[in-house]
Each structure stands twice: as structure tokens, then as C-alpha cells.
Amino acid sequence: MTIWLAVTRGANYRTKTLISTAFRSLRTSLTTFASGDAREGTSRKPAYMSSGTYYRSSHFGASEARQQVNHFSSDDEEDKSQVLDFPGGPVPYTDEMRFLPGSSEKRVQCYRVLDDEGYPLSSTQFQHVRKEVAVKMYSGMVTLQAMDTVIYEAQRQGRISFYMTSYGEEAVNLGSVAALSDDDIVLPQYREPGVMLWRGFELQQFVDQFFGNKNDIGKGRQMPTHYGSNKHNVLTISAPLATQLPQAVGAAYSLKMDKKDACVVTYFGDGCSSEGDFHASLNFAAVMEVPIVYICRNNGWAISTPVTEQFRIDGIVVKGQAYGIQSIRVDGNDVLAVYNAVRAAREIAIKEQRPILIEALTYRVGHHSTSDDSTKYRPVDEIEHWKTARNPVSIFRKWIQRSGWWSDKEESEFRANIRKQVIHAVQVAEKTEKAPIGNIFSDVYEKLPKNLMEQEKLLKETVKRYPRDFPNAPL
Amino acid sequence: MASLIIQRIGAATSFDTNNNFDRRSLSGRKSGFLVVRSDGAKITTGLKPIGSRTHHLVTNAVATKPGNSAASTASKSGHEILLFDALREGLEEEMDRDARVCVMGEDVGHYGGSYKVTKGLAPKYGDLRVLDTPIAENAFTGMGIGAAMTGLRPIIEGMNMGFLLLAFNQISNNCGMLHYTSGGQFKIPVVIRGPGGVGRQLGAEHSQRLESYFQSIPGIQMVACSTPYNAKGLMKAAIRSDNPVILFEHVLLYNLKETIPDEEYVLNLEEAEMVRPGQHVTILTYSRMRYHVMQAAKTLVNKGYDPEVIDIRSLKPFDLHMIGNSVKKTHRVLIVEECMRTGGIGASLTAAINENFQDYLDAPIVCLSSQDVPTPYAGTLEEWTVVQPPQIVAAVEQLCK
Numbered sequence: 047m048t049i050w051l052a053v054t055r056g057a058n059y060r061t062k063t064l065i066s067t068a069f070r071s072l073r074t075s076l077t078t079f080a081s082g083d084a085r086e087g088t089s090r091k092p093a094y095m096s097s098g099t100y101y102r103s104s105h106f107g108a109s110e111a112r113q114q115v116n117h118f119s120s121d122d123e124e125d126k127s128q129v130l131d132f133p134g135g136p137v138p139y140t141d142e143m144r145f146l147p148g149s150s151e152k153r154v155q156c157y158r159v160l161d162d163e164g165y166p167l168s169s170t171q172f173q174h175v176r177k178e179v180a181v182k183m184y185s186g187m188v189t190l191q192a193m194d195t196v197i198y199e200a201q202r203q204g205r206i207s208f209y210m211t212s213y214g215e216e217a218v219n220l221g222s223v224a225a226l227s228d229d230d231i232v233l234p235q236y237r238e239p240g241v242m243l244w245r246g247f248e249l250q251q252f253v254d255q256f257f258g259n260k261n262d263i264g265k266g267r268q269m270p271t272h273y274g275s276n277k278h279n280v281l282t283i284s285a286p287l288a289t290q291l292p293q294a295v296g297a298a299y300s301l302k303m304d305k306k307d308a309c310v311v312t313y314f315g316d317g318c319s320s321e322g323d324f325h326a327s328l329n330f331a332a333v334m335e336v337p338i339v340y341i342c343r344n345n346g347w348a349i350s351t352p353v354t355e356q357f358r359i360d361g362i363v364v365k366g367q368a369y370g371i372q373s374i375r376v377d378g379n380d381v382l383a384v385y386n387a388v389r390a391a392r393e394i395a396i397k398e399q400r401p402i403l404i405e406a407l408t409y410r411v412g413h414h415s416t417s418d419d420s421t422k423y424r425p426v427d428e429i430e431h432w433k434t435a436r437n438p439v440s441i442f443r444k445w446i447q448r449s450g451w452w453s454d455k456e457e458s459e460f461r462a463n464i465r466k467q468v469i470h471a472v473q474v475a476e477k478t479e480k481a482p483i484g485n486i487f488s489d490v491y492e493k494l495p496k497n498l499m500e501q502e503k504l505l506k507e508t509v510k511r512y513p514r515d516f517p518n519a520p521l
Numbered sequence: 522m523a524s525l526i527i528q529r530i531g532a533a534t535s536f537d538t539n540n541n542f543d544r545r546s547l548s549g550r551k552s553g554f555l556v557v558r559s560d561g562a563k564i565t566t567g568l569k570p571i572g573s574r575t576h577h578l579v580t581n582a583v584a585t586k587p588g589n590s591a592a593s594t595a596s597k598s599g600h601e602i603l604l605f606d607a608l609r610e611g612l613e614e615e616m617d618r619d620a621r622v623c624v625m626g627e628d629v630g631h632y633g634g635s636y637k638v639t640k641g642l643a644p645k646y647g648d649l650r651v652l653d654t655p656i657a658e659n660a661f662t663g664m665g666i667g668a669a670m671t672g673l674r675p676i677i678e679g680m681n682m683g684f685l686l687l688a689f690n691q692i693s694n695n696c697g698m699l700h701y702t703s704g705g706q707f708k709i710p711v712v713i714r715g716p717g718g719v720g721r722q723l724g725a726e727h728s729q730r731l732e733s734y735f736q737s738i739p740g741i742q743m744v745a746c747s748t749p750y751n752a753k754g755l756m757k758a759a760i761r762s763d764n765p766v767i768l769f770e771h772v773l774l775y776n777l778k779e780t781i782p783d784e785e786y787v788l789n790l791e792e793a794e795m796v797r798p799g800q801h802v803t804i805l806t807y808s809r810m811r812y813h814v815m816q817a818a819k820t821l822v823n824k825g826y827d828p829e830v831i832d833i834r835s836l837k838p839f840d841l842h843m844i845g846n847s848v849k850k851t852h853r854v855l856i857v858e859e860c861m862r863t864g865g866i867g868a869s870l871t872a873a874i875n876e877n878f879q880d881y882l883d884a885p886i887v888c889l890s891s892q893d894v895p896t897p898y899a900g901t902l903e904e905w906t907v908v909q910p911p912q913i914v915a916a917v918e919q920l921c922k
Contacts, residue, residue, distance in 0.1 A: 231671060233667070262704070263704050263706070264702060264703060264704040265704040265705065267701055267702045267704065268702040268703075272702070274703050274706065274707070275706065276703075276706040276707055281667075281670055281671075281703075281707065282699055282702055282703035282704075282706065282707060284694060284695050284698070284699065284702070285694075286690060286694050289690060289691060289694060289695050290667075291660075291663070292661070292662070292663025292664045292666075292667065292691070293663045293664065293666050293667025293670065293691075293695070294667055295660070295663075295664045295667065296663065296664035296665055296666060296667025296668035296669070296670075296671070296675070297667040297668060297670065297671040298667075299649075299652075299664065299667075299668050300667075300668045300671040301671070302649070303623070303649055303650075303673065304672075322657070322659065322660075323659055323660060323663065323690075326655070326657035326659065326660030327660055327663075329655055329657070330654065330655060330657070330660055330661070330664060333655055334652070488705070489700055489701045489704065489705040490700075490701050490739050490740050491700075491740065491742070491764045492700075492708065492762070492763040492764050495791075495838055496838070497838055
């Protein structure tokens with residue numbers, strides 16, 4: 047209990063130092079910026095920005111302005127004559143013309159629990175996880191790697207058309223979903239299969255979806271890795287970026303109406319934060335006061351666009367402040383950090399009915415998808431570094447083995463076993479009949495309308511009439 | 522021009538004062554000027570009807586409820602209502618009936634909606650069920666879709682249909698698709714509605730006819746209302762439908778007045794409406810153009826023609842059953858629409874009729890649409906981009922030669 051309180055207090059402490067949504071604190075941080083600038087005080091800056099030389103209204107020669115502006119002290123809010131009565135609250139005046147800096151001098155700090163060798167940092171506040179949870183998280187991460195390896199190979203062999211790996215982001219996947227309840231509704235982007243894995247989506251179901259066979263839960267309609275399952279409270283993935291973000295607000299609004307003890311969790315990447323829907327969604331969530339946790343997988347790359355070309359600000363965590371959302375930055379390759387942050391965020395979101403933004407710093411070790419070759423635009427040693435030194439699976443493995451909950455023997459057995467299972471699933475899926483032709487036409491509407499019935503009939507007749515041109519067509 | 526807005530569908534023998542109608546010629550008409558209302562309700566106007574009858578026959582019962590024949594409703598009392606209020610009434614009845622129904626959009630809450638369609642609903646149902654959103658159409662449309670996938674039945678209001686172009690991504694890629702791509706696991710019972718069409722000098726951006734852009738999207742249904750009666754009925758039907766439905770209203774039709782039944786009724790989303798049965802030519806139209814057609818019909822009747830006017834109402838899918846029966850009877854088709862010539866509803870309807878009823882046509886289908894131009898602001902220019910009754914009369918005369 048005490049450790050948990052430390053986490054909450056710690057999280058709050060951290061969030062206070064990182065950002066604050068209260069107006070007063072915002073003003074305080076502004077003056078902090080101002081004094082920061084004052085310390086800098088170089089001759090390069092315009093006169094009104096350098097230390098001690100505040101821009102006087104007399105420069106304008108406007109006597110009117112002069113009268114309005116008095117010697118306004120930054121702590122003096124109580125003097126009502128110095129405030130503008132504006133919708134949203136009183137706004138204090140100032141005689142200094144000062145531009146807010148576009149960014150902070152320092153980057154926002156990153157919360158972590160384990161260091162690169164898997165040792166818990168001495169002063170970190172975190173909640174201990176139970177053995178079952180830790181082992182399930184770890185085995186989930188290994189399963190994810192195994193699935194990625196086998197299916198990627200299968201795609202390269204031409205057995206499936208397309209795939210997206212999640213190498214390097216296993217910790218974000220499993221650490222986050224482990225902290226959720228099964229009632230929490232998840233809207234993924236496309237690189238979070240760990241969520242489905244944790245919640246019980248079978249390996250065979252995954253592979254059936256990749257092959258689009260008749261057992262595919264999506265009935266052969268969506269591209270690989272774009273699955274969903276209402277049984278597992280995971281909404282079907284849609285390919286265009288950021289479309290899930292406003293929908294997540296809608297789902298959270300629905301939970302709020304039902305007053306459920308659950309929240310919505312939605313994932314997106316660094317590139318996705320450039321989409322208009324991202325900004326509108328955060329704004330909506332804050333205004334509507336809905337229980338939603340935004341998890342950004344900042345993995346450094348959006349296909350070939352690095353984050354330095356995606357935005358001009360210190361990542362996604364600082365964007366929450368623009369919309370009035372509490373935000374935190376965590377080490378996305380540290381499972382326990384992700385777990386703790388999501389756990390805390392979820393509590394706040396549900397109890398206080400407000401959105402929370404989590405930015406998980408990680409790295410996309412693999413290519414964007416099977417249609418991409420990332421060695422063309424980034425150095426191979428950068429990929430290698432994140433694959434080895436900062437590998438989330440090996441870091442966590444060190445910790446879990448040191449805790450006595452895993453061993454080398456179990457590791458090799460598990461890896462061999464899971465690889466066999468995935469390969470078996472692939473073999474089964476390959477032999478399974480493809481999705482039937484009727485799946486082209488059903489579910490477009492609630493009931494099959496007449497025009498689609500006609501089109502289906504026409505297609506089936508054509509297939510029957512020219513069997514050689516439509517081999518293996520499953521009628 | 523203002524009378525255009527309050528012009529009735531046409532009561533039995535009453536006249537519009539601004540119509541140069543030759544009353545004497547009425548006696549020489551071949552068939553009675555019968556305006557069909559599906560419920561047979563009397564249309565109240567300010568004008569005293571001249572002639573014997575003010576009641577009229579009713580043909581096919583378009584309402585879904587069997588036995589709700591016009592004859593029975595003609596005797597029951599109704600209440601007079603304006604179109605925007607009829608929409609609101611339908612909305613309110615559905616919100617009473619099902620707690621999952623909610624409304625979201627800009628200024629729909631305490632402001633009551635830009636066209637007063639949601640007036641009074643926020644105080645009654647609360648801020649959460651009648652939700653004012655920030656200005657981001659793609660975002661609140663997406664929000665509606667997410668809410669629908671998790672159990673609610675939202676009605677998404679676009680302040681003007683043109684703004685919903687910003688929501689095209691959500692409407693096309695998600696609204697129409699997610700039921701399909703999820704393998705039928707998630708349904709999207711949303712209603713997306715708003716006023717569109719050419720108004721009174723609203724400018725090009727506020728005069729969009731979005732039905733032409735949306736008609737291709739698989740997975741959605743589109744309907745257009747034109748009278749208070751069908752507005753309420755279609756609103757209710759759209760809300761009850763489990764498919765996503767786009768309900769097209771028209772900026773100039775909100776103040777139409779009509780008497781509608783007191784008792785509850787729900788119309789069929791996929792049925793067209795027989796406005797005036799006839800023999801010589803089938804005129805297919807919808808929304809505001811219905812009134813231009815009916816105005817032209819008066820002139821045509823006067824000249825001895827007997828047009829059959831059908832308000833197609835269902836823009837996706839087309840009611841090819843009623844349309845086909847009409848084509849088989851008259852063998853001539855004129856389509857009058859407000860969409861642009863290229864890629865409009867008329868273009869698709871022409872293709873559909875040609876494909877299905879080629880053998881029954883005695884002449885090529887004529888389609889009157891707006892030109893392929895943005896709607897100009899100047900009043901006269903704007904008037905001439907929209908199909909006017911004299912053009913309709915000329916087209917029928919040409920067709921029936």
C-alpha cells in the first residue's frame with residue numbers, strides 16, 4: 047500500500063514538475079522561462095528579450111497604454127484593476143512584452159524503473175508486480191518476438207502478402223496491457239499485437255487473420271495485423287492514421303455515459319501526432335472530460351521520417367499541456383516503467399474522469415512493414431544498438447531471472463516451443479480454405495441488400511462458368 | 522421567391538397566387554389534379570382552396586406500418602408543424618424511446634442547433650446526451666463512430682453539409698467500413714445529418730451537394746427528406762437503423778409547414794414517394810427540386826400533360842421497384858436534381874435506369890442538373906445555376922414530342 051501511494055505521489059510530483067494544468071502554475075512556469083531567458087541574456091536576442099531590459103510601453107508613445115499598465119508584480123494577482131475579465135478567467139496584464147519560448151531548455155525527463163542491466167534504480171518508486179504477471183508479461187514479449195520472426199519469414203517466402211513487426215516495442219505492448227482490466231476498451235494503431243495476445247487472442251486466430259482464410263475473425267476483409275475482437279474489447283484497426291483517436295473519445299464518452307469502472311486506452315505513434323485528428327482528439331477528450339489514456343509509442347521513425355523532421359518540439363509529452371492534459375514520459379523499453387505509468391494513469395483517468403497522455407520512448411528495430419527496407423534511410427549500427435544494448439526483452443529477462451522467476455532452461459524451452467507453435471499455426475492456416483466469396487458482400491450492411499445480392503449472384507455465376515480462370519475459388 | 526419555400530406540394534384544387542394559372546382551363550383537364558400524400562393528411566395553407574375537393578386520394582402506403590392507410594389517418598386529427606420542428610419531434614421521440622440515442626455536433630446543445638433542430642433537447646436530456654463539441658468535424662464524426670462501436674446510437678450533426686467534407690475520412694474509411702472489416706463484430710448505427718444544397722446566397726462553400734460525393738461509399742445509406750412528414754419519418758427510421766445513415770436536409774426547406782399525424786409513424790428508408798401519379802412521363806426528383814417539379818407540373822397539367830412525379834427520397838440505394846414500375850408505365854424519364862451534372866445522383870440514376878429498364882424506354886433519359894460550377898454568390902447568378910420550373914416544362918415538352 048505504501049509503495050503504491052509512493053507511486054501516486056511520485057507520479058503527481060513528477061507531473062507537477064513536468065507540466066501543470068493550473069493557470070497559476072502555468073504563469074509561474076512562464077516567469078521561470080522569463081528568468082531563464084534573463085540568465086541567458088545574450089546580445090543576439092532582441093532588446094526586449096534580454097535580461098533586465100523590459101520593453102516599456104513608452105517606446106510606442108501610446109499614452110493610453112501607459113496608463114493601463116502599471117508596475118505589475120508577478121505575484122500580485124489580487125489587484126483586480128490589473129486583470130482583464132475574459133471568458134475562461136481573469137487574465138493579468140503586464141507591461142513587459144515577452145514572447146513565450148517555443149520550447150523549454152531542458153528535455154522532459156523520462157521515468158524508468160530498471161536500468162540497462164535490469165537492476166531497479168535505487169530511488170525509483172514503483173509497484174512490485176506479482177510473479178504471475180511478470181512471467182505472463184515476459185512470455186508475452188517472447189511470443190510476440192517469435193510470431194514476428196516466423197510471420198516475417200513467411201511473408202518473405204511469399205506465403206502471406208504483408209506484415210508489420212513490433213521488434214523493439216514489446217515492452218510498450220505488454221507492459222501497458224498488463225496494467226489494464228479486461229473491461230478497458232482498447233483502440234490500437236497497428237503495432238500493438240501484444241494487447242490481443244495478453245487478452246487471450248490465440249496464435250491460430252492471429253495467423254488465420256494474416257492468411258485471410260475462412261476462420262479469420264475478420265472474414266478475410268482486413269489486411270494483416272489490422273485485427274480487432276469485440277470479445278476482447280479491442281476495436282478493429284483501421285489503416286489510416288489517427289482515425290482511432292477521435293473514435294477513442296467517443297468510446298470513452300460511451301463509458302462515461304454508462305458510468306463504467308473502465309477507461310479507454312488508445313495507441314498511436316510519433317508520426318501519427320502530426321495528424322489533425324490527434325490534436326482534435328486530445329482537445330475533445332479534455333473538454334468532454336472522458337476517461338481515456340493516450341499511449342504514444344514514440345519509436346523515433348515514421349517510415350523514413352525521423353522525429354526531427356516530424357515536429358520541432360521535445361516529443362509528444364509536451365503536447366498534452368497545450369490541451370490541458372496531464373502527461374508523462376516513460377522509458378518504453380522498460381516493462382515495469384510502462385506498467386507502472388499505465389497503472390497510475392488508468393486510476394487517474396477513471397477516478398477523475400479526465401484524459402492522460404503517456405509518451406513511451408522506444409525504438410522501431412524492425413522495418414515499418416514488409417514493404418519497407420529501413421537500412422536505406424538509417425544507419426545499421428543505430429538499429430543494432432537498440433536491438434542489443436537496449437533490447438526490452440533482454441533487459442526484462444535479466445530482472446525476471448534475477449528474481450528467480452525464470453531460468454535459462456525455461457528460456458530455451460519456451461522459445462523452441464513457441465516457435466514450433468507459430469509454425470504449426472502457419473501450416474494449419476495455409477491449408478485452411480480461404481474465406482468464401484459470400485464474405486465479399488455480407489456485412490457491408492446489416493442485412494444483404496438487393497443490389498449486393500445481385501452482384502453476388504453475378505460473381506458466383508461467373509466463377510462457376512469459368513472454373514479455370516478462378517481456381518480454388520471458395521463458393 | 523419566398524413563396525417557393527412555403528409552397529405546398531399541391532393541394533387538390535388550390536392555387537398559388539404567384540402562379541400564372543389559368544383557372545378556366547382546369548375544367549378541360551383530362552385527369553383530376555390529384556396530389557398524393559401517403560397519409561392523406563390535409564395540407565393547411567393560408568389560401569382558401571378553390572374547387573370542390575380539398576381531400577385527395579392516397580395510393581401506396583409508404584409507411585412501414587401495415588394498415589396505416591391514408592384513409593384511416595385522413596379522418597384522425599394531426600398537428601401543424603414546420604419541417605425543422607418535425608425533425609426535432611422525431612429526434613425527441615427516439616431519444617425518449619431509447620436511452621442510447623444521443624446527439625453531438627456544434628452548437629446543438631443550449632443554442633439549440635443552427636437550424637433549431639435540437640432546440641430544447643439539451644435542457645431536457647442533459648449536456649451529456651446533447652453534446653456540444655469543439656469545431657473539428659472529423660473528430661466529432663470519429664467520436665460518434667467510436668461511441669457507436671461501443672453501444673451508443675449517436676446522431677452527428679454537421680452545421681452545414683459542406684463542413685462534413687472534413688469528416689470524409691471518418692465517413693468513408695471508418696463509418697462505412699468498420700462493420701465490414703471487423704467481420705461484422707462492430708456495428709455503426711450512426712445518423713449523420715445536416716442541411717445542404719443551394720440556399721439563398723450562402724456562397725459556394727455553403728452550397729455543397731454532398732450526396733454526389735458520398736454516394737459511392739459502400740456501407741452507408743443515404744436519404745433526403747423534403748416534407749415535414751417524411752422528415753420526421755425518415756429521421757426516426759434512420760435512428761432505428763443499424764446501418765450508418767446520412768440524412769440530407771435542405772437549407773431552404775426548414776420552414777415548410779404541414780399537418781402531420783399525431784400518432785407515431787416510421788417511414789421506410791429505402792422507399793421512394795409517389796407525389797403525383799400520371800401517365801405521360803416519369804419525373805424523378807428529390808429534396809428541394811421536388812417543389813420546382815411540382816410547380817412545373819401545374820403548368821404542364823395546364824398544357825395537357827400528365828406527369829408522374831416521384832420523390833426518390835432514398836438516394837442510396839435507389840427504389841428501383843417504384844421507379845421501374847413508373848418507367849414501365851410512362852416509358853419516358855426526366856430526372857431533376859440539384860447536383861452538378863458530373864457524377865451526381867442523376868448520373869447514377871440514369872445509369873441504373875438504363876441498365877435495368879432499357880427495354881421500356883421510348884426516349885433517352887433526360888437529366889436536368891446544376892451546371893458544373895461552384896455556386897456563385899450573386900442572387901441572379903445563383904438562381905440560374907439551379908434548375909427552374911420553365912426548364913422542367915420545356916424538357917417534358919421536348920421529351921413527350
